[in-house]
Amino acid sequence: MQQGSKDALAKLMQHDALVRRFIGLTAYDTMARRGSKFTPSSAGQLRLGAHLSAELCELGLHSKQDEHGVVITKVPATEGCQSAPGLCLLAHLDTAPDASGCDIRPALVEKYLGQGVELENALTLDEHLSPELASHVGDDLIVTDGRTLLGADDKAGVAVLMELLKSCAADPGFTHGPLTVVFTCDEELGLSCQHLEVESLGCTYAVTLDGGDLGSLDVATFNAAGAVIKVQGRAVHTAVAKGRMVNAVGLCQRFLAELPAQENPECSAGHEGFYHVHNLEAAVDQAKIFMILRDFEREGLLVRQGRVQGICAMLNEQLGYAAFEASIVPQYSNMADVLKAKPRIVELCRQAYGDCGVEVAENWVRGGTDGAILSARGLPCPNVFTGALNCHGPWECLSVQTLHKCEEVCRRLVTLAAAEVNHH
Ligand SMILES: [Zn+2]
Structure with a gap:
């Protein structure tokens, strides 16, 4: 098994x-915190x-961090591309709350041999854990020391966009239409678009750089809803409970037994949906599912909503009273429907991938x-790969070659969008 080297990375x-x-x-600890009172x-x-926004301003770009922490940078089109439709590019600053993002110590595995990697704290990263590694033999992999996540989700995307913005500011030969680059916060908590006004971005289409392995292009997501079921029991002293007590704990059990046994995350894959009970608060008198x-x-x-x-x-x-009461809240909807109605951005992505020699793997995100x-x-906003693998934990890693492909695809996409004058 190979090991990562800090010297090789420095080189x-x-x-x-x-x-x-x-x-x-990765030197910034940007872990999103569940239950935080702050935004x-x-x-x-x-x-x-703040650091990124200041750097962009120094480069002469118009960049602003708003009161919610979102950094928006607007770059006017280069000469002749002013009438191209606005393209928005997004990445998120936060890392997942599932693993520490503090004091990340990355290392480089040069020319991965395919036999696995032993991280510094003796955790092993191999194809059993991460089958995608098989297609990265020969790549240079950035890995953690096994104590923290790497933060490639989504700092790989942020890095690509920062380098892109640098080119916009410094390279007069880099032609592009009107661009808006957005760095969001708390994506991992599902809150990143809360304070984002789509109209103020002034764009026709967008991409997020927040995807996985080389070639993946996320074009569909679940339709999603959350449900809370309030369960009302009847608490009576156990001594005299016979025939009188209705135990809400038992009522939960009855409810769960009615859910289709195979339609949960553990038993489904591919294009199948599911019901997922993720928390239960239960006492005799009351419960919540x-x-x-x-x-x-x-x-x-x-x-599914109707079934619940x-x-x-x-x-x-059966019980003769209103013991169960479900409230259902919509969460998000499948972007495929929107992308079908406004397909141009997906077409441009496909073309950009192809032009960079990357095979497109259109992906339905579960x-x-x-x-x-x-x-x-x-x-309309599909999601482009960054190369980050095994995200949200210490096995997270990033192929240097895939990261560069992400940058290449992103630049190509910008160039293609700049030529969209006639389509507008
Ligand atoms: Zn992400």
Whole structure:
């Protein structure tokens, strides 16, 4: 098994500006914090955003960090491309709350041999854990020391966009249409678009740089809803409970037994949706069942919502009183519907991938993306790969070659969008 080397990484950073940029970003602890009272949820996101915005202003670009920590940089089109439609590019500053993002110590595995990597704290990263590694034999991999995540999700995307903006400011030969680059906060908490006004971005279409392995292009997400089921029992002293007590803990059990046994995350994959109970608060007198419902089809999600309501109604009928009450909240919807109606950005992405020699793997995300929320608000927004693998934990790693492909694709996309004058 190979091991990462800090010296090799330092050497690479001397001549690789993109890697240098990425490693610099990982020095900021930007872990999103669940339950935080602050916006953004952690001060590190504010600090990093302020640093980036200041650097962009120094480069002569118009960049602003708003009171929610979101950094928006607008770049006017170069001469002759003013009538091209506005393109928005997004990445998020925060890292997942699932693993520490503090004191990240990255290392480089040169020319991965395919036999796995032993991280500094003896955790192993191999193809058993990460089958994608098989297609990265020969690549240089940036890995962690096993104590923290790497933060390539999404600092790889941020790094690519910072280098892109640098080119806009410094390279007069780099032609582009009107660009808006957005660094969001708390994406990992599902809050990144909360304070984003789509109209003020002034763009026709967008991409997020927040995807996974080389070639992936996320064009579909679940339709998503959350459900909370309130369960009302009847608390009576156990001594005299016979025939009188209704135990809400037991009622939860009855509800769960009615859910289709195979339609949960553990038993589904591909294009299948699910019901997922993720939390339960239960006592004798009252209980709450927290669940999420997911389906790629709009109709399918409605069926699932109806089923939850139906189970409640059936059990209420059996019990003879309103023991179960479900409230359902929509969360996000499948961006595929919007991308079908406004397909141009996906076509441009496909072309950009192809021009860079990257095979497109259109992906149905079994989750959401920022793009799902933006698409629903009228800004079509697929998600482009960055190369980050095994995100949200200490096995996170990043292929240097894929990171560079992401940059290449992104620049190509900007160039293609600049030539869109006639389509507008
Ligand atoms: Zn991400």
